Amino acid sequence: MRASSCGHGGARYAWPGGAKLAVYLGVNLEHFAFGEGLGAELAPGGPQPDVLNYAWRDYGNRVGAWRLLEMLDALRLPATVLLNSAMYDYAPDLVAAHRARGDEIAGHGRTNSERQSVLDEAAERGLIAESTAAIARHEGRPPRGWLSPWIAESRTTPDLLAEAGYRYTLNWCMDDQPVWMATRGPSAPGRLLAIPYPQEANDIPSVVARKDGAEQFAAMVLADFEERLEQVARDGIPQVMGIALHPYIIGQPYRLRALRGALSAIAARRNAVWITTAGAVYDHALTLPEGAVP
Template sequence: MALIELKTHDRYPYSPIPERPDFSWPDGKRLAVCVCNNIEVFSFLSGLGSDSASLTAPQTTRNYAWRDYGNRVGQWYLFDLLDEYGLPASHNFNSLLFDACPQIADRIIARGDEFVGHGRTNAERQDVLDEAGERALIAESTRAIADYSGTPPQGWLGPYLAQTPATLDLLKEAGYRYVLDWPADDQPFWMRTRSGPLLSVPYSIELNDSPSMVFRQESAMSFERMIVDQFDEMLLQSRKHSLVFTVVLHPFVIGIPFRLRALRRALAHIMGHRQDIWVATPGQVAEHYAQVMPPPQDGA
């Protein structure tokens, strides 16, 4: 019988979690908790964009307006909720938002939150571009954040978590310190690039309101239960291994009031354990991990 040759990558080696060196987060905490928010802008009646009712729906006035609700209303509800609990957040931020919705960027800056590079718009993907085109997209997105906020982003999440074979190399060369596109772990891990090591920071595609409630049509109460169960189990597992819990949000999904109410209850549960957790941003997670677990000589 002929053997099947699997295609592989050389970005990181296999590493079972029980065999890794132990470490802790600041103050001896074992579970880092990150709120990862996606703020996106779309093209009217063209390009890509999800729909509230059908996976294959064309771009319409209705689904454009549904997504626009997030930037006009839902994001502001979410900002207020995060303020109530004193929660920092990271924001995967389309760079064209600086022109379309600058007030959102101003609120992020006032809160002291983290901007994460997230392309120009979620009306496009970067994995269809050649290397020069992708380099230009990364440069444009990075420059827009740096010019408006005064600080270049340290982390990147591609629109639709899409990458080409060169993405990690291009991000490292553009000065990025970490990526969120590889949901392979509950701990950070080092990845190889042609210019040196780049850190992967956990980012949940399961505990994520868009695939959960838009694509799989889960209820808000189901998503609430998922958040609580994921948190409780990870808090238990973190006795053995320091872990990163992330909840991933989109204001045009979670910002609808009945869904926001479910998130409010879930956050209340999490914050009831605040003495046991390290509430952080992905950038803070990356910074601490790089200090306590510097990259090996081969980069991974």
């Protein structure tokens, strides 16, 4: 697998309506196993069952995600849902609510209680296949995009995704523009579009790792947006801005209140930017002349 070089002098094209900045929300709907597995921590965990941290994460699926949905509806914002397929059994009504909105459903593994990077190739292929089949069964079509749980990749993950029919990955945060990645193929190289997914405008690194406050995270999202608007106006190079949200973090009332201000300001500029989904970014990339996307 290899990625094309883009760099600061990136390709020049436009998003729909002539916009130079595309903005999408990545809403992570994640499953965590009780008494085992992985998970972000509010406080250092003790022996399993770690009720404190499990219950804190579960708040997102029980409450926080629904409050986030209310806000997205009020602001008329679409979302790309990054879905652990175990959520179909664990919180089917929540997935159905996003389906009813017409949100894009992208693959996010089976559960966030495992990492695919530690599996051998056959087992990783099976994980991708199982998650994909569940989404196809419930949504009526397979997902086109993938974000690995914990952004964990083996050396063959992009190849396996392309072979499973995926068209884009959100695992790579190395650019402001989409970049084609070359993958192996049975007779000729395939390709997978790497669409920027944020590791800065992302509530886990911000709140959990850096201990940013609610207002600080919201201000960071808005500053990121405003700086990008200035950059694309100045140099004409299109960008993709993702905002990564986890309901158990951002769905806490005081954080949701702060984020609402930032997202309201972004929504108010919808005539100047393209507010979209990751899948629509992929679709638009296909309409561009060959070579426009590096």
